Amino acid sequence: MDGSATFPDVTLAILAGGQGTRLGGVPKGLLSVAGLTTMERLRALGSHFADMVLVANVPEPYARFGIRTVADVVKGKGAPGGVHAALGAARTPWVFAVACDMPFVTEAAARRVLDARGADVDAVCIEHEGRWEPLFAAYRAELVTRWGEALAEDPSLRRVLMSFRTKVLPEDALRAVDPELRALANVNTPEDLVRYGVVLPER
Incomplete structure (x- = not known):
C-alpha cells in the first residue's frame, strides 16, 4: 500500500465486465480519447490511490497495462459480481469502483465521493437523473461477505x-x-463514440 497516496486507505477498482457488444465486441478499456486508452487514463488516476485492481474475466487484452487483475468470484452476476470481486481483492479499508469505459474520471471528481465517507457510512454514490451511479462509488471492503450473500438473489x-x-x-x-458531469460518462454505443470523441481500438 502507498501511504503517500492522495487516498491512502482506498483501492481503485476498475471493472472490465462488459464485452462492448453494441460497439462490435471490443474490449472497452481499449477505447481511446486523445491518444490514450481509457485503461491508460484510469491507470494514471490510480496513482492517487494506495492500490489498484482490475476486475476482468477476460484479462488478456489488458495484460500490457501491468495492473493486478482478479476475476469474478461469483460468476455471471454482472456489475454486482464485479464489485464483490473488487471488495474481496482490496488490501485497503475502502474501494472506489469505476467502469473501464469511463475516460473522464478525475481525482477531483473522485474526491467528492470519497470526502463524503464517514464512520456511519458503508458506501457513497451519486444520484444522476434519478439513477444511482454504483460504478462511480466508494465501498467499505468489509462488506464483501454480506455482498456475496446478496448475490444469490441476482440483485441490481x-x-x-x-x-x-x-x-x-x-x-x-x-x-x-x-x-x-463528464466523470460519469461511459461509452456504450456508437453515438457515445461521437459525443465524447472516442476512437475504437484497431482490430
Whole structure:
C-alpha cells in the first residue's frame, strides 16, 4: 500500500465486465480519447490511490497495462459480481469502483465521493437523473461477505446498496468540480463514440 497516496486507505477498482457488444465486441478499456486508452487514463488516476485492481474475466487484452487483475468470484452476476470481486481483492479499508469505459474520471471528481465517507457510512454514490451511479462509488471492503450473500438473489447494484448504509449525493455535489458531469460518462454505443470523441481500438 502507498501511504503517500492522495487516498491512502482506498483501492481503485476498475471493472472490465462488459464485452462492448453494441460497439462490435471490443474490449472497452481499449477505447481511446486523445491518444490514450481509457485503461491508460484510469491507470494514471490510480496513482492517487494506495492500490489498484482490475476486475476482468477476460484479462488478456489488458495484460500490457501491468495492473493486478482478479476475476469474478461469483460468476455471471454482472456489475454486482464485479464489485464483490473488487471488495474481496482490496488490501485497503475502502474501494472506489469505476467502469473501464469511463475516460473522464478525475481525482477531483473522485474526491467528492470519497470526502463524503464517514464512520456511519458503508458506501457513497451519486444520484444522476434519478439513477444511482454504483460504478462511480466508494465501498467499505468489509462488506464483501454480506455482498456475496446478496448475490444469490441476482440483485441490481442499487438493490444491494439499499441493504447497506449508503449515502447518496446529489449530482450538484459533483457539478461543483465537473460542471458537465463528464466523470460519469461511459461509452456504450456508437453515438457515445461521437459525443465524447472516442476512437475504437484497431482490430
